[in-house]
Amino acid sequence: MAPTLGKRKRVTREELERPSRSASPSSGSGEDSGAEDLQAIFQRAFEAKFKPLPIEPKKPKIEETRIEEEDEDSEQAEAESDWSGISSADDDAIEVIEYNPTLSTYSPSETTEKKVFMSSKPPTSTQPRISTATTTKKTADPDTELTNLKNDHALQKLLRDSHLLSASPTPTLTATGVARHKSTDLHLQSLGAKGSVFTQKKMPMAQRKHMVQKARLGEEKRRALAKEAGIVLEREQRDGNGNGKAEREKRRERGVGAPSVGRFRGGTLMLSRGDVRSITGGRGRGGNGKGKGKGMKGKRGGG
Amino acid sequence: MALDTPLQQPLSFTGHHHLTTRLVLATLTGRPIRITQIRSTTTNPGLTRSETNFIRLLDAVTNGSQIQFSMTGTTLVYRPGLITGSAEGLGASGGVIRHEIPAECRKRGVSWWLLPLCMLAPFSKGNMNVQFWGEGCITSSTLAGDISADTVRTAILPLYKHFAIERGIELRILKRSAQPVGGKGAGGEVQLVFNHQVRLPKTLHLLNPGRVKKIRGVSYCVEVPKSNNERMTFAARGVLNKFVPDTYIFSDASAAPLIPTTARSHPSGKMKAAVGFGLSLVAETSTGVIYSADLSSPPDGGVPADDIGKQCAYQLLEKISQGGCVEGVAAPTVLMLMAMGSEDVGRVALGRDVLASEEMIQLARDSKVFGGSAWGFREAGGDKEDIVVSVVGRGVGNVGRKVA
Numbered sequence: 001m002a003p004t005l006g007k008r009k010r011v012t013r014e015e016l017e018r019p020s021r022s023a024s025p026s027s028g029s030g031e032d033s034g035a036e037d038l039q040a041i042f043q044r045a046f047e048a049k050f051k052p053l054p055i056e057p058k059k060p061k062i063e064e065t066r067i068e069e070e071d072e073d074s075e076q077a078e079a080e081s082d083w084s085g086i087s088s089a090d091d092d093a094i095e096v097i098e099y100n101p102t103l104s105t106y107s108p109s110e111t112t113e114k115k116v117f118m119s120s121k122p123p124t125s126t127q128p129r130i131s132t133a134t135t136t137k138k139t140a141d142p143d144t145e146l147t148n149l150k151n152d153h154a155l156q157k158l159l160r161d162s163h164l165l166s167a168s169p170t171p172t173l174t175a176t177g178v179a180r181h182k183s184t185d186l187h188l189q190s191l192g193a194k195g196s197v198f199t200q201k202k203m204p205m206a207q208r209k210h211m212v213q214k215a216r217l218g219e220e221k222r223r224a225l226a227k228e229a230g231i232v233l234e235r236e237q238r239d240g241n242g243n244g245k246a247e248r249e250k251r252r253e254r255g256v257g258a259p260s261v262g263r264f265r266g267g268t269l270m271l272s273r274g275d276v277r278s279i280t281g282g283r284g285r286g287g288n289g290k291g292k293g294k295g296m297k298g299k300r301g302g303g
Numbered sequence: 304m305a306l307d308t309p310l311q312q313p314l315s316f317t318g319h320h321h322l323t324t325r326l327v328l329a330t331l332t333g334r335p336i337r338i339t340q341i342r343s344t345t346t347n348p349g350l351t352r353s354e355t356n357f358i359r360l361l362d363a364v365t366n367g368s369q370i371q372f373s374m375t376g377t378t379l380v381y382r383p384g385l386i387t388g389s390a391e392g393l394g395a396s397g398g399v400i401r402h403e404i405p406a407e408c409r410k411r412g413v414s415w416w417l418l419p420l421c422m423l424a425p426f427s428k429g430n431m432n433v434q435f436w437g438e439g440c441i442t443s444s445t446l447a448g449d450i451s452a453d454t455v456r457t458a459i460l461p462l463y464k465h466f467a468i469e470r471g472i473e474l475r476i477l478k479r480s481a482q483p484v485g486g487k488g489a490g491g492e493v494q495l496v497f498n499h500q501v502r503l504p505k506t507l508h509l510l511n512p513g514r515v516k517k518i519r520g521v522s523y524c525v526e527v528p529k530s531n532n533e534r535m536t537f538a539a540r541g542v543l544n545k546f547v548p549d550t551y552i553f554s555d556a557s558a559a560p561l562i563p564t565t566a567r568s569h570p571s572g573k574m575k576a577a578v579g580f581g582l583s584l585v586a587e588t589s590t591g592v593i594y595s596a597d598l599s600s601p602p603d604g605g606v607p608a609d610d611i612g613k614q615c616a617y618q619l620l621e622k623i624s625q626g627g628c629v630e631g632v633a634a635p636t637v638l639m640l641m642a643m644g645s646e647d648v649g650r651v652a653l654g655r656d657v658l659a660s661e662e663m664i665q666l667a668r669d670s671k672v673f674g675g676s677a678w679g680f681r682e683a684g685g686d687k688e689d690i691v692v693s694v695v696g697r698g699v700g701n702v703g704r705k706v707a
Contacts, residue, residue, distance in 0.1 A: 114551075117457070117519055117551075120475040120476070121472065122456055122460035122463075123461065123519070124461070
């Protein structure tokens with residue numbers, strides 16, 4: 001229909017060899033002899049260019065004859081023995097052929113093969129690579145994983161307890177005695193306990209106040225010293241126990257409809273000096289006090 | 304595109320044969336076509352439901368296409384637009400076009416839509432992501448000769464790699480469905496993701512078929528016992544293992560999709576209809592050439608799974624015996640892509656039986672009508688029976704990907 005497109009047909013090796021093969025005197029008609037002729041031609045060409053090849057003895061034929069001889073020997077031996085062989089009655093026995101299809105000879109790569117073939121992507125022709133490195137890693141894994149986890153755990157604990165350990169007169173790596181109890185308590189708090197076990201719940205109010213005050217003063221002193229020395233400390237914790245410096249008083253609960261300022265008792269609203277000041281906004285607080293009291297309420301406790 | 308250029312005179316064709324290939328050629332080359340006398344002499348004239356549904360799909364993935372039918376549906380004028388893929392704002396939501404195949408289209412398998420769509424996808428402007436669903440969506444192979452969605456994935460999509468189109472291609476079978484019985488619906492669901500768009504496909508030179516080195520396959524069953532899969536696999540391996548020991552057939556069992564129904568026998572309002580099993584086999588040679596076979600149980604049943612497995616294996620052997628580097632199912636795809644390639648001579652060796660089919664000869668004629676060059680044929684030479692087909696590409700390629 002159309003002129004042949006594409007490149008010229010390449011001259012193949014077979015076509016090159018054909019005329020020479022026909023020209024050569026072919027002794028045999030079989031393919032084997034043809035191959036031998038071909039080899040002879042190659043050999044002649046090679047020997048013309050280089051040195052003559054050593055003549056190889058033909059081993060396979062010798063082996064064959066030897067095998068035959070052995071067979072003959074064995075046959076002769078059989079003939080000499082007077083054993084008559086199995087009787088012909090056995091020929092009638094039913095021959096049982098067990099057909100055992102080995103269907104499920106699954107190779108380890110079969111799962112990966114399945115993943116490649118059954119995924120939504122068109123399967124690739126390349127064989128999935130089986131990485132032996134990953135398998136060896138997996139066998140070593142459980143042991144090292146466990147020890148790693150243990151070490152990690154111990155390190156975390158050490159970091160957590162470091163201040164307790166260093167505070168003791170004889171620093172050790174494991175917390176003992178009171179330090180151990182304290183460390184357990186800290187751990188519990190970090191896990192979400194409501195408060196420390198060591199805080200005393202019931203005690204005289206004055207004592208409590210003093211304790212809080214003492215703690216606060218101690219903290220302030222520490223901070224002041226650190227500031228003088230130029231040490232940067234952790235950020236101030238502003239919790240509800242009065243430890244923080246700029247701690248704000250929480251808003252008291254008031255009844256519904258009750259006035260949002262002062263104390264209402266016995267049918268009268270009692271306003272303290274501070275309340276009045278917060279309303280009128282006097283004493284140097286100037287424009288800030290012009291609003292209602294709400295914005296100032298937090299400052300009552302502090303001032 | 305269609306507006307600023309003067310209207311081209313449409314190419315005329317007659318008859319309903321090769322409708323999808325003609326529509327795909329028209330879309331790829333940008334030439335309008337006019338098809339007349341579509342089943343004009345039959346009692347049921349005009350386009351079938353699946354054909355109109357395919358035109359609907361073309362409309363969804365292109366922008367600016369114009370489609371006109373005559374009153375009786377026997378004449379169709381199609382002016383193609385730009386292939387935009389699943390671009391946002393043009394029918395796609397969330398980057399996915401959901402294309403419904405209604406129950407009336409259940410004569411054809413979903414591969415009938417998939418194969419032309421795959422041909423269009425590399426030449427799209429944007430990514431192609433289409434999800435087929437509906438009561439006419441059959442994922443298994445059908446009696447009409449359509450291959451299963453598995454075969455599309457394992458035997459057709461890998462061919463695009465020869466044209467350097469290989470990234471981001473997926474075919475997800477979301478819900479399997481066999482051929483439904485009687486007037487019931489199928490309800491399968493398939494998603495095609497084709498995210499590798501090229502300017503021009505690479506020139507193909509595929510002359511050495513090589514030797515078959517491995518056979519893979521998928522045996523699937525829908526709402527029937529999984530033992531059917533095992534029986535199909537066993538029978539197929541019984542035939543194939545003698546030739547290729549590297550044979551694995553993977554099994555996939557799934558439930559049939561629920562179809563809404565108004566029948567009184569199903570008070571829940573839902574029923575399962577598309578029930579059956581099938582086998583898809585793929586043989587790959589040492590040079591990457593692929594042969595495939597596909598068979599599924601008939602909708603009325605009555606064929607044991609062993610027979611399906613055995614027949615499918617024989618079908619694969621027959622395909623291999625036909626020779627060539629491309630099998631009959633895949634040949635239109637490969638030759639279409641070659642024709643759309645750069646202006647260079649691509650060559651592919653085809654088996655005589657593959658090339659001598661009506662479909663291939665008509666494709667050669669049609670591509671000439673659409674302005675392509677004629678194909679050249681010559682004997683493969685040597686001891687091979689194959690015929691080498693030489694195709695010169697048009698050099699047009701992807702209009703949407705042209706650098707200005």
